[in-house]
Amino acid sequence: MKHRGLLLLAALASSGCLSAPEIVMVDRATALEEQASGSFKDVELRLARAGMRPTPVPFTPNQLEEMGSPPTPLVENLGKTQADRVDELLRRHCVGEGRDGLLVDTRRSCQAGRLTADDVALVARVNRSRLQLWQWMRTVRPSVSEEALRRSWQQVHAEGVVCGGWVESADGTWGEKKC
Template identity: 85%
Template sequence: MKHCGLLLLAALISAGCIRAPEIVMVDRATALEEQASGSFKDVEQRLARAGMSPTPVPLTPNQLEELGMQPTPLVENMGKTQADRVDELLRHHCVGEGRDGLLVDTRRSCQAGRLSANDVALVERVNRARVLLWQWMRTVRPTVPEESLRRSWQQLHAEGVVCGGWVESNDGTWGEKKC
């Protein structure tokens, strides 16, 4: 038993001499370390601000149309008839009165942007109505050739075209109607 007591005494004495090393934890870098690593606080703040304040992306009318968005119509629809819309399109040279009596898409010389899908549909409707009118005129006067009826109608109609409207002359050139 003497040996057990000695061992116990030796263990207690040796435990007093052994200590854990002191550990110092630093939660911030020193000034030298901050200089060496660089400070990106300003860059981070600018990036955060840019992400929080969105800006519009400029898109061309073609890009908007490809995305499925309709451009603003050339003519306001408020209180205007389809005839008023056709007159506006004629004045802006987006549509022309052809020498055959039909409306012609002349968007290359258009002075007011682009033709909308509604404008194209309107031109098609007007042309269909004119063809139906000529067919009806043919039933009323079966002895007169269709080309003659069409030419007579076109000459009378040309007088009523809006001043400044885009019209095709007999030689195939386009110009504004003079009043």
């Protein structure tokens, strides 16, 4: 009986009735499967670009103030003069009125904020203007010594220094101007 089954199988195989089924191997998903699963290539590309683009870190006003940044005024003071800016620096103790009549950089004593490059340039301009004023005063009154002119100018100027401004006393110590 076993031989008969084998003979039948051999006869069928030689006659061509028996053939292997056609198998198609697909290594990619079909278009329908790709649509169903979704393509994230565009999203991944946008995410990669966003990761490479630097953006500012959001800080609250309190966090900025804790880091030493002065609080932003509610209204912009566009009409501030150089004298107003110097008075503000004197009040914050970032700059002091030296006993020689010149402004002195005292940023180590600065209470709020910091001294910017614009502030340093302003102090240099004010000091240069004062030196030029003293030279002119010397030409007007040549009989008076430069030291005496500076001292008399500094005494008069000290009266106009803003209250609470940082000033150097005769003994070289720094303190706030009392009003």
